[in-house]
Amino acid sequence: MEIVPLSDAVGAEIRGVDLRETLTTEMLDQIEAAFHDYAIVVLRDQDITLEQQKTFALHFGELGSRARPGKKPNELDEYGEHVMLVTNVRENGKAIGSLPDGEMTFHADTAYFEFPSKATMLYAMELPSWGGNTLFSNGYAAAEHLPEDMKRRLDGKKAMQVYEYGTTLKTKEKYDRENFPYYAHPIFRKHPATGRSALFVSELMTEEIVGMSKEESDEILAQLFEHQKQSEFVYEHEWKVGDLVMWDNRCTNHARTDFPRDERRMLRRLTIQDTTPVVEGAVPYTQAAAE
Numbered sequence: 001m002e003i004v005p006l007s008d009a010v011g012a013e014i015r016g017v018d019l020r021e022t023l024t025t026e027m028l029d030q031i032e033a034a035f036h037d038y039a040i041v042v043l044r045d046q047d048i049t050l051e052q053q054k055t056f057a058l059h060f061g062e063l064g065s066r067a068r069p070g071k072k073p074n075e076l077d078e079y080g081e082h083v084m085l086v087t088n089v090r091e092n093g094k095a096i097g098s099l100p101d102g103e104m105t106f107h108a109d110t111a112y113f114e115f116p117s118k119a120t121m122l123y124a125m126e127l128p129s130w131g132g133n134t135l136f137s138n139g140y141a142a143a144e145h146l147p148e149d150m151k152r153r154l155d156g157k158k159a160m161q162v163y164e165y166g167t168t169l170k171t172k173e174k175y176d177r178e179n180f181p182y183y184a185h186p187i188f189r190k191h192p193a194t195g196r197s198a199l200f201v202s203e204l205m206t207e208e209i210v211g212m213s214k215e216e217s218d219e220i221l222a223q224l225f226e227h228q229k230q231s232e233f234v235y236e237h238e239w240k241v242g243d244l245v246m247w248d249n250r251c252t253n254h255a256r257t258d259f260p261r262d263e264r265r266m267l268r269r270l271t272i273q274d275t276t277p278v279v280e281g282a283v284p285y286t287q288a289a290a291e
């Protein structure tokens with residue numbers, strides 16, 4: 001097995017693994033270590049069934065459920081409780097999956113729950129001729145490279161994560177909290193495996209910094225969102241059919257570039273449920289400033 005970094009920002013490709021085969025404990029340990037070191041792992045040229053994808057995912061924890069408050073399991077599609085098809089494919093004019101069209105702004109999956117998804121695993125099955133790239137922003141680097149005075153202002157603060165299902169671009173200032181979930185999480189989130197602090201806010205889902213005036217909160221969040229999308233923190237994944245990408249929602253945010261509405265794009269998605277609570281991380285002051 002070979003681990004090859006994908007960018008200076010985040011992510012590594014894992015070579016020499018065929019997910020149709022049974023992986024040894026040693027291989028799984030190496031994959032998990034790479035996942036912790038690089039936050040995103042990419043395995044290319046995989047030709048796997050849903051069952052094989054599930055078997056791989058289950059090495060990292062329980063599968064996340066797609067059941068949602070107010071939505072009965074039998075209202076989910078035929079793929080069942082754990083599988084989401086991320087696709088624009090339509091039958092009788094209706095999208096057969098989720099997150100169908102175009103650009104999406106940065107977010108961490110299900111950040112609006114008390115226990116957000118630990119990881120998300122997307123497997124590419126059909127792709128358009130251009131676009132639909134997934135961008136990943138390194139939350140550790142984003143946190144560490146904030147100006148020191150900003151770190152001080154955010155010390156101990158929480159941000160409210162809110163989401164209306166299906167939204168891919170935030171077009172209104174406030175989501176409907178009567179009907180959709182929300183949860184306040186620490187802005188500096190401690191990763192339970194690495195111990196490092198990551199910036200846990202995103203343009204799509206973070207509405208306000210708790211306990212700040214609206215004016216100050218809006219101003220700071222706008223700065224954080226700009227900061228987070230800087231290219232030095234971002235790896236852009238150009239998908240190929242057979243790519244399997246697993247990302248860590250605890251220390252990265254992701255976004256998607258636009259793609260043609262009239263060309264098919266289909267990826268099969270599983271999430272890994274988190275079981276450890278979200279905890280506050282130390283402010284990642286630089287050593288020079290701390291001295």
Ligand code: OGA
Pocket residue numbers: 086099104109120122132133134254255256267269
């Ligand atoms: C997701 C997601 C991005 C993409 O599945 O959570 O954000 O590239 N997908 O489709």
Ligand code: MN
Pocket residue numbers: 107108109254
């Ligand atoms: Mn997502």
